Amino acid sequence: MMASKVDDNLQDVLSDWSGVEGKPYGHGRQLKVLWARGHPTTPAYDPTGIVELIAGIKGDDFFENCEKAQKLKPGQFKEGGGLKTVGNLFQFLRQCDDEE
Numbered sequence: 118m119m120a121s122k123v124d125d126n127l128q129d130v131l132s133d134w135s136g137v138e139g140k141p142y143g144h145g146r147q148l149k150v151l152w153a154r155g156h157p158t159t160p161a162y163d164p165t166g167i168v169e170l171i172a173g174i175k176g177d178d179f180f181e182n183c184e185k186a187q188k189l190k191p192g193q194f195k196e197g198g199g200l201k202t203v204g205n206l207f208q209f210l211r212q213c214d215d216e217e
Contacts, residue, residue: 123214126179127207134166134173144204148194151203167194174210183213 128140136155152166160166171189180186193200193209200206 121211121214122179123210124207126177127174127203127210130170130173130177130180131203134170142203144202144207146203147201148203148206149201163195164191167191170194180210180213183210186210186213 124141128142131142131151132138132140135151137151142151148170149162149166152162152170156162156166168191171191171194174180174186174189177186192198200209
């Protein structure tokens with residue numbers, strides 16, 4: 118199966134955001150754990166890591182024209198928000214492949 122552009126670009130954004138080498142990141146990897154590996158002491162995932170991840174996605178050349186990516190909000194990444202893992206975020210952004 119060919120990798121999707123969403124997955125390829127999301128992996129790049131996550132690498133830049135987390136500072137953790139080792140792409141590809143498994144879809145089961147928790148976003149806050151990935152952030153903590155690259156930022157062991159500070160700043161905290163909530164709110165700094167969340168805000169920086171959203172900014173990284175919205176500012177990415179691939180995602181800048183994807184409406185779903187541009188509407189991401191911090192609450193979606195907090196407890197009860199639904200975007201906890203790399204896979205959750207990939208599934209949420211999957212339609213960006215169709216908007217290119």
